[in-house]
Amino acid sequence: MNIKVLDTTLRDGEQTPGVSLTPLEKLRIATKLDEIGVDFIEAGSAITSEGERESIKGITQQGFNAEILSFSRPLTGDIDYCLDCDVDCVNLVVPTSELHISDKLKTTPDKLIELSNAAVDYCKDHGLVVELSAEDASRSDVDFLKLVFENAIEHKADRVCVCDTVGILTPDTSFELFSKLNDIKVPVAVHCHNDFGLAVANTLSALKGGATExxxxxxxxxxxxxNTSFEECVVSIDRLLPEFSTNVKINEIYDISKLVARSTGVYxxxxxxxVGENAFAHESGIHSDGIIKNSATYEPMTPELVGRKRRFVIGKHMGTHGLDNRLKELGLNVDKNQLQQICNDIKDLADKGKTVTDVDLQAIADNVLEINHEDRIKLDELTIVSGNKVMPTASVKITFDDDEILNAGVGLGPVDAAINALKTLEVFSDVDLIEYHVDAITGGTDAFIDVIIKLQKGDKVVSARGTEPDIINASVKAYIAGVNRLLRD
Known part of the structure; x- marks a missing residue:
């Protein structure tokens, strides 16, 4: 059975505290949702604001394959705004629990049904597809819930949705509830919240109980x-529920996950x-050994299925098989005794609480193999000028091979200025700083600062570290160490 997917990132997702998407960000996300095969996109809530309506209009004008919806209360004013935005469908949300009807709406069940029916009629009279969503359905009397749905269907509602608004269902009660709705004559959808961490499990149980969206x-x-996690639910259906399928292009899931994380700031x-960075990362020696021999031993799916890559993490739990694999990636071939010595040195370093980076691994391996690399870039001088009314400015003097180079840069802060002074030099021009992390190793204002960075040049990514009492020096030294490593490679 093909399951339809309604994505509400642009409406319910945007209600995440602190999140406010621009029209351009909404359009980018909607475009990607349409590209990967989502059936329905809830573009927003038209009643919210003029800016929200402009965002929705920008999406409806694109001619997407996906059906475009707006959230709406069962009020003609809300519906008129939806019509102004030229949406295909209205997600008409009607509370059905006694708590919501009496305490929130201050009305009666009979009047609620009248309100719902009138809203459905108004939508259909104006050519809209209607999905009637029962708010707080999981705390509603089932007979009354069915009565609301049946009335809406008599008034030509196209779909209905059961909302677990406060996330109180369990997989068992979810299956039971949807099994009781099997005689509903239109498609039934499920909308779950994750208050108890059960949203995905409850959604899958709802599908087994008869939901089709x-x-x-x-x-x-x-x-x-x-809310229910899109990527977890889609992949679970694909891998764990062979009787169901979706139209989603699973190999593009990671791309849209990163897009939404960047756009919302919710990392x-x-x-x-x-989609988590550790989802396909392995440190344990037992796991790494098994993965190298057959990835199915410790992975329920290949990372490529969802647009990811596998990685082996350097640390005290790493075994020699995973370590040997990582060393080969770095272009280092070692014998059995050298491999064991490198492994022991890594464990000693990790036992001291130190994060083991690629640079650390390279240094340990070089020491064991008695390889000494001469750094091509050396920092000779670093000068910073910064203050309340002074744009942070940095000047650097480096030796690159046998040439002395002097350069300057400005930035938002002294670290930014120092890095910018380096980045404008030709040797640094094709190197991207993709990650920057700072830790204070000790307490006090004279604490040692540990700066860990990741640099990328082409398809090569390396880590580097700088440890100094001065965060600027630590950052610059880490940056230069990483570039030296890239030049060696």
Whole structure:
């Protein structure tokens, strides 16, 4: 059975505290959602503001394959704004629990049904597709919920949706609830929230119970603990529920996950399923050994399935097989005894609480192999000028091979100025700084600062570290160390 996917990143996802997307950001996300095969895109809530309406109009004008919706209350004013935005469909949200009807709307169940029916009629009279969403359905009387749905269907509603608004379903109760709705004559959707961490599990159970559509957000963003995670649900359907399928291009999931993370500023926890940076990372020696022999031993899917790459992490849990694989990637061939010595040295370093980077690994391996590299770039002088009314300015003097080079740069702060002074030099021009992390190793204002960076040149990525009491010196030394490493490679 083909399951339809409604993405509400641009509406429910944007309700994440602190998130406010620009029209251009919304359009970029909607464009990618359409490209990867999402069936329905909830572009926003037209009643919200003029800016929101402009965003929705920008999306509806694109001629996407996906059906474009707007959220709406069962009020003609809300629906008129949806019509102004030229959406295909209205997600008509009607509360169905006694709590919401009596305490929020201050009305009665009978009047609620009248309100719902009138709103559906108004939508259909104006040529809109209607998905009627029952808010707080999971705390509603099932018979009353069905009565609301049946009335809406009599008034030509096209789809209905059961909303677990406060995330109180469990997989068992979700399956039971949707099984009771199997006699509904139109497609039934599920919309779950993640307050107890069960949104994906409840959504999958709803599909097994008879739902044929699910609502989700990219990376599971949304109010409070968020919504059903799009990527987790789509991949789970593909890999774990062979009786179901979606139209989503799974190999592009990571791309849209990163796009939404960058646009919203809600970054992804490293251990998040499917799209987290550690989802396909291996440090354990047992796991690395198994992965090298057959990836299925410790991976339920290949990383390429979702647009990812596997990586082996250097650390005290690493075994010799994974380490040997990483050394070969760095162009280093070692014998059995050398490999074991490098492994022991890494464990000693990690036991001291130190993060083991590629630069550390290179240094350890060089020491074991008695290889001494002469750095081509050396920092001779670094001068910084900064203050309340002075644009941070840096001058650097370096020796590159046998040539002395003097350069200057400005930036938002002294570290930025120092790096900019280097980046404008030809030797640094094709190197991108892709990650920058700072830790204070000790306490106090004279603390040692540990700067860890990642640099990229073409398809090569290296890590580098600088440790100094001065954050500027530490940053510059880390940057130059990384570039020296790239030049050696």
């Amino acid at each position: 699910f609502h989700s957000t990219i990376n599971g963003i949304g109010e409070r603990a968020g 992804i926890q490293p251990n998040k399923a499917i």
